[in-house]
Amino acid sequence: MELMSGNEAIARGAWEAGATIGVAYPGTPSTETMESFARYEGVYAEWCTNEKVAVEVGVGASAAGARVLATMKHVGVNVAADPLLTAAYTGVNGGFVILAADDPGMYSSQNEQDSHFYALAAHIPSLDPSDSAEALEFAREAYEISERFDVPVMIRSTVRVSHTKTPVEVGEKLDYEQKAYEKDPAKWVMMPAFAKPRRKAQLARDAKLREWVEGCPFNQVEHKGTAVGVICAGAAYQHVVDALPEASILKLGVTWPLPQKLVADFAASVDDLYVVEEGSEYLTGQVKELGVKVSDFPAPLPKDGELSPGLIKRAFGIEVPAHDEAPDDVPGRPPALCAGCPHRLVFKELSRIKAIVTGDIGCYTLGTLPPLSSMDTCIDMGASVSMSHGFELALAGTDHRPVVAVIGDSTFGHSGLSSLITTVYNRGAGTVCILDNRTTAMTGRQGNPFNGVTLQNRPSRELDLVGVLEALGIEHVTQVNPHDMKAVRSAIKTATKEQADELSVIVFKAPCVLLHRERKPFFFVNADCHACGACATLGCPAISKDAETGIAAIDPMQCIGCGQCAQYCAFDAIEQTTSSAKGGAL
Ligand SMILES: Cc1ncc(C[n+]2csc(CCOP(=O)(O)OP(=O)(O)O)c2C)c(N)n1
Known part of the structure; x- marks a missing residue:
């Protein structure tokens, strides 16, 4: 008997069933499933650039005969819906199981969705575990169901099942032999002539699934x-x-x-x-x-x-x-960018120049909240770049404010790149800020194409972000240290004023504070503080103001010595300690 989260149990079940290939894009509450699967012996697991790609890699591996696990959060299923709904026609060779992890309550999502509707639309079985024991059992059996009925199978979980640890009985790994691949265009080439009979096969399969489900012990x-x-x-x-x-x-x-x-x-x-x-x-x-x-x-x-x-x-x-319910008056604890976060000054400057900021999804979405109050929009991954293009088209010189898109490195790889190509192709203008913090921070610091770190630490290739942008033919591409206030200010000014009629991209490159473990001596507020409050407008959690005097203070336990605040003090009242005292815990 072991204690496992639902996500760990799904990974275990897939491994026990003989799945050897795992494909995913991270997303809460699904992420740990692939991280856990990747640690089993004899499996290959990778982060893909997005969920559509993950499902397509998965369909390829299944067609070739391997048992495959694909994992994603509910909104990821939207991205993957295109291959998924046609893979429901082709069916499988090796069993293909997709985890759709839903987030009712939106603990870390931009919407609530019920992935069941995708199972309904695709005519694929949906298995709903209610605890980790079932998660393991259902995942293991899902491969048999997938191969028996020639159908991808969805495991539909929610945050509570995915993240709660409950006891499971682990089993042995099945001795599964990968199937042979045989060319069969009528099954795998979904052009109308072949898709029509597959559609009929899908409907015939429905009847078989309906018969099977009556006796299925999962109900x-x-x-x-x-x-x-x-x-x-x-x-x-x-x-x-x-x-x-x-x-x-x-x-x-x-x-x-x-x-x-x-x-x-x-x-x-x-x-x-x-x-x-x-x-x-x-x-x-x-x-x-x-x-x-x-x-x-x-x-x-x-x-x-x-x-x-x-x-x-x-x-x-x-x-x-x-006592059954949490009281309504529990003080709120709004999330904030970490002390020393490299995203902070970009938002501070965009807020200062009153730019229209089309935002995206990642830690940097927090640039929306006061005191930075910078972001105007955020709907889905990659939308910052395409929405800024839309703003530019609609405003077309009627509004004096610059339009700036802000997007993280992982999100840029996910779908921002194709948005940017649209802007380049149609000769759009505006400024795109890529916040390259060398990781996919929001979901727990996963690797991505622009940091070249892979899920199983296999040799990789770090994509040259600036090189990619230049190859698109964008004339104004600059790279800036986001901790340097003057450099950030000047780059944004040049892009939004001098290059206002053209497309410009600024890459703000500095590692996430949770990656960069070197601690610097912390900063403190000296007797010259004029209580002007400028440092507090950065929204750094290490900085506070005395309620009565307005005098600032820096919490040495939280300060990591980034020095961003000192650059905003007009009175030289923020100094770095000279002692060997280091900044707060990381
Ligand atoms: C379609 C979709 N897939 C996955 C997610 C989960 N998710 C939210 S933000 C994010 C990536 C954030 O990384 P990055 O863009 O590098 O920004 P950072 O958090 O590092 O600042 C992911 C994977 C999502 N919201 N939508």
Whole structure:
């Protein structure tokens, strides 16, 4: 017996099933799955530039005969949807399993989505583990299902299942022999003449899957009483067990296709049937489509966010003791860029010149929050560059503010590059700031093409970012140290004023503070502080102001000695210690 998170258990299950190839782009709450899979013996695992590429590499490896694991967060499935929906036609050779990890409650995402809808659209089985033991079991079995029915299989997890550690029984690694590859264009070349019969094959497969799912042991009925019956899956099941100990439960381990007879029989065995699901109406809709009557909750169950036993109790009109729920008045702890973060001064300067800043997704999205208050927009990865092009087109000289896109190195590799090519091709203008902190920081410092670090530390090639930009034919490309206020200011000024009518790209290159482990002597505020507050406008968590006097202070435990603040002090009141005292813990 071992304690594993759902993500670790999925990796273990895939390894036990004989999966030898892992492909992913990081994204919370899925990331640790591939990091964990990569540590097993005999597997090859890699970060791809984005989820579409990951699924395509995966389809290639599956076609060639290997068992493959692909992992991504829910929004990554949007990116991968193109190959996924056609891979659902081609089917597989070696088993192909895709983890879609959803984030109800948006702990670290830009939206809430229910990936079940992709399984429905693609006609591929969706398996919903409710704890780590099931995550391991379902992942292991998913490969058999994939090969038996010639179909990619989705494991749909949520943050609670992916990140909670529960006991698992680990097994032995299966002695799986990679299949042979045989050329078969009618299966693998999806041109209309071949896709049409594959579409028919897909529909015929649906019927087989519907037959199989009726007897699939992943779906379980827990009979308690006949008054209330609840259909649920995944994390919602755990909350229902806590909230409604008297209710009978149909726990669905397979959420597409639904076991029609099992659902109908269960519904007939209870007086009132409810469907409890998180932030979605997928299951409710599927059950209703079978002609089964679903009762309304006595009080509304939220349609957004994560569920909890308390929320479910309330929906059923059960009183919830105060200690069951977190109080509403817990002080908020807004996230902030780390002390010494190389992104900080870029936002400070863009805010100072009142630029329109189209932002992107990464640590640097925090440049939106006060006191930097810099970013105007952020919707999905890569959008900063394409949206700035859109702003330029629509404003076309009618607004005096410069339009600046801000994007991280990993996000640029993910999809910013294709956006930039659109701007170059159409002779767009504006400034693009690439914040190259030498890592994919937001999701836990993964490697990417521009730092050349690979998941399994295999030899790689670090892409020359400036070289790539110059090769696109962009005339104004500069590289700047983002800790140097004057250099940052001057580069932004040149790009937004002198080169205002053209396209310019500034690469701000300095390692993330969590990578750069050398500690420098910390800074402190001396007696010359005039309480002007300039240093505090940087939003560095190490800097505070006395509530009454306004005099600044620097917390030596948090300061890492980057010296950004000292450059903003007009009174030379911020000094670096000369002693060997080092900055705070990293
Ligand atoms: C389609 C999609 N895939 C993955 C993610 C998860 N994610 C958010 S930001 C990010 C990368 C951030 O790295 P980078 O652009 O280098 O910025 P940094 O955090 O290092 O500042 C990732 C992978 C996402 N939000 N959307």
